Amino acid sequence: xxxxxxxxxxxxxxxxxxxxxKQMMLRKFGVFKGFTPLRSGEGELKQASELLKIxxxxxLGGIKVERKKSENVVWHAGKVKKEDRERFLxxxxxxxxxxxxxxxxxxxxxxxxxxxxxxxxxxxxVLDGDNIRHxxxxxxxxxxxxxxxxxxxxxxxxxxxxxxxxITMTAFISPYQKDRQRVRELVKDGEFxxxxxxxxxxxxxxxxxxxxxxxxxxxxxxxxxGISAPYEEPENPELILxxxxxxxxxxxxxxxxxxxxxxxx
Amino acid sequence: xxxxxxxxxxxxxxxxxxxxxKQMMLRKFGVFKGFTPLRSGEGELKQASELLKIxxxxxLGGIKVERKKSENVVWHAGKVKKEDRERFLxxxxxxxxxxxxxxxxxxxxxxxxxxxxxxxxxxxxVLDGDNIRHxxxxxxxxxxxxxxxxxxxxxxxxxxxxxxxxITMTAFISPYQKDRQRVRELVKDGEFxxxxxxxxxxxxxxxxxxxxxxxxxxxxxxxxxGISAPYEEPENPELILxxxxxxxxxxxxxxxxxxxxxxxx
Numbered sequence: 369x370x371x372x373x374x375x376x377x378x379x380x381x382x383x384x385x386x387x388x389x390k391q392m393m394l395r396k397f398g399v400f401k402g403f404t405p406l407r408s409g410e411g412e413l414k415q416a417s418e419l420l421k422i423x424x425x426x427x428l429g430g431i432k433v434e435r436k437k438s439e440n441v442v443w444h445a446g447k448v449k450k451e452d453r454e455r456f457l458x459x460x461x462x463x464x465x466x467x468x469x470x471x472x473x474x475x476x477x478x479x480x481x482x483x484x485x486x487x488x489x490x491x492x493x494v495l496d497g498d499n500i501r502h503x504x505x506x507x508x509x510x511x512x513x514x515x516x517x518x519x520x521x522x523x524x525x526x527x528x529x530x531x532x533x534x535i536t537m538t539a540f541i542s543p544y545q546k547d548r549q550r551v552r553e554l555v556k557d558g559e560f561x562x563x564x565x566x567x568x569x570x571x572x573x574x575x576x577x578x579x580x581x582x583x584x585x586x587x588x589x590x591x592x593x594g595i596s597a598p599y600e601e602p603e604n605p606e607l608i609l610x611x612x613x614x615x616x617x618x619x620x621x622x623x624x625x626x627x628x629x630x631x632x633x
Numbered sequence: 634x635x636x637x638x639x640x641x642x643x644x645x646x647x648x649x650x651x652x653x654x655k656q657m658m659l660r661k662f663g664v665f666k667g668f669t670p671l672r673s674g675e676g677e678l679k680q681a682s683e684l685l686k687i688x689x690x691x692x693l694g695g696i697k698v699e700r701k702k703s704e705n706v707v708w709h710a711g712k713v714k715k716e717d718r719e720r721f722l723x724x725x726x727x728x729x730x731x732x733x734x735x736x737x738x739x740x741x742x743x744x745x746x747x748x749x750x751x752x753x754x755x756x757x758x759v760l761d762g763d764n765i766r767h768x769x770x771x772x773x774x775x776x777x778x779x780x781x782x783x784x785x786x787x788x789x790x791x792x793x794x795x796x797x798x799x800i801t802m803t804a805f806i807s808p809y810q811k812d813r814q815r816v817r818e819l820v821k822d823g824e825f826x827x828x829x830x831x832x833x834x835x836x837x838x839x840x841x842x843x844x845x846x847x848x849x850x851x852x853x854x855x856x857x858x859g860i861s862a863p864y865e866e867p868e869n870p871e872l873i874l875x876x877x878x879x880x881x882x883x884x885x886x887x888x889x890x891x892x893x894x895x896x897x898x
Contacts, residue, residue: 447744447747447748448744448747448748448751452751453751453756456751456754456756457756479712479713482712482713483712483713486713486717486718486721489721491718491721491722491797491798493793493797495793499793499796503789503792503793503819504786504789504790504793521769521786524768524769525769525790525793527768528758528760528764528768528769528790528794529793529794529797531764532756532758532794532797532799533756534797554768
């Protein structure tokens with residue numbers, strides 16, 4: 369019998385552990401005194417840790433408690449580190465960098481994914497025009513220098529969020545390979561996940577729910593990516609989502625599968 | 634008997650609920666069939682929610698399940714909101730804005746608090762010179778305009794972190810009342826908590842572990858706050874930490890007490 373130490377136990381796991389420990393204690397000592405009350409206020413981490421200790425101390429020959437390396441309960445001395453927060457959250461802090469033309473579905477997919485992840489008990493956050501352009505980057509326009517500075521700051525903020533242990537999503541057109549590459553180099557290998565949200569421009573021109581492409585074609589909007597300003601396709605993106613042929617759910621599922629395969633969630 | 638619905642249950646709570654439900658079911662039905670296995674992979678939230686439903690459905694007259702408003706399990710339609718993340722984390726997203734002279738103890742207290750909070754199962758993050766000056770604000774110098782822009786950006790990033798549900802700490806001298814006030818106005822009432830880390834300048838000159846004050850007095854460092862540049866004391870800070878008379882632990886405890894009193898943790 370192996371019990372693996374995790375940070376949080378779900379209801380069934382704790383009930384199973386409890387039942388098993390009770391049986392074993394009855395068998396071994398002929399008596400079951402129950403667990404000593406666990407101290408409150410120090411969080412579930414402590415609780416789970418103490419429950420395990422009780423199982424180890426009191427319960428039973430025949431149980432070996434194995435602590436999974438990625439989920440163990442040891443604290444570093446000194447400052448709290450990224451790894452500590454990742455253990456606490458039960459996930460890795462990474463940047464999911466969505467890039468693609470206007471209207472391709474970056475923000476929609478990111479927000480859908482955010483909701484799915486939260487329901488799975490994973491914490492994520494979407495940086496997009498809504499919370500960046502009016503705040504941190506409210507002082508920037510759309511000149512080439514300002515666009516570059518825009519992406520630089522978003523990259524730096526995304527790095528901080530990833531350092532916090534968050535699955536950080538950015539949903540910006542980010543048309544230049546060079547700017548995306550610079551963000552990639554800010555973090556460790558594997559922490560920058562470039563997701564190309566790909567949709568043929570003719571399809572986008574047809575959809576055009578906000579009439580943006582029409583205005584851009586007429587010249588009413590200048591420097592519009594894909595019409596009057598270039599979009600440089602990612603050279604080696606970690607993922608491509610083909611939003612002309614996939615449903616939103618399918619795209620979201622592809623990202624979740626990727627995160628699972630890479631042990632990020 | 635009241636069972637309050639929370640997001641996470643600690644071991645003892647689940648064991649108690651389980652034992653109680655078992656007793657009640659035995660009493661009521663004369664038989665105990667156990668719980669149906671809970672689905673995995675959807676996170677503890679779902680698990681806790683299902684456990685409660687089972688308790689409500691199967692168990693018992695005599696139990697009323699009350700869902701605490703602040704901890705209930707309902708998801709908003711559409712985008713994930715700050716409140717959803719706060720519920721998930723079991724804490725409020727706020728900004729603890731530490732301000733005070735160089736060497737007063739802002740960063741030390743913040744990092745100590747960060748560690749204490751994580752041990753309590755609360756997620757926090759410290760924005761300070763280490764992760765801001767070399768990254769996001771690496772393009773800024775120490776001119777008056779750049780100092781103002783420095784604090785503006787830190788405020789905007791802290792707002793994003795608070796929106797994520799994090800207890801966000803900033804540890805910067807931030808000498809000007811006007812700049813701090815501007816950050817206060819970025820967020821809702823109660824979300825900006827100004828903490829004045831107060832230590833008499835003579836004490837700081839005496840300590841001076843890095844020899845910074847000596848250099849500033851000799852004129853080797855220009856625009857040094859408290860010597861050759863002004864420090865505007867907070868007018869109505871939420872908290873004052875007197876680091877000449879309090880230990881670090883005492884200061885940390887004062888902040889924790891404040892957070893508890895305000896139901897932030």
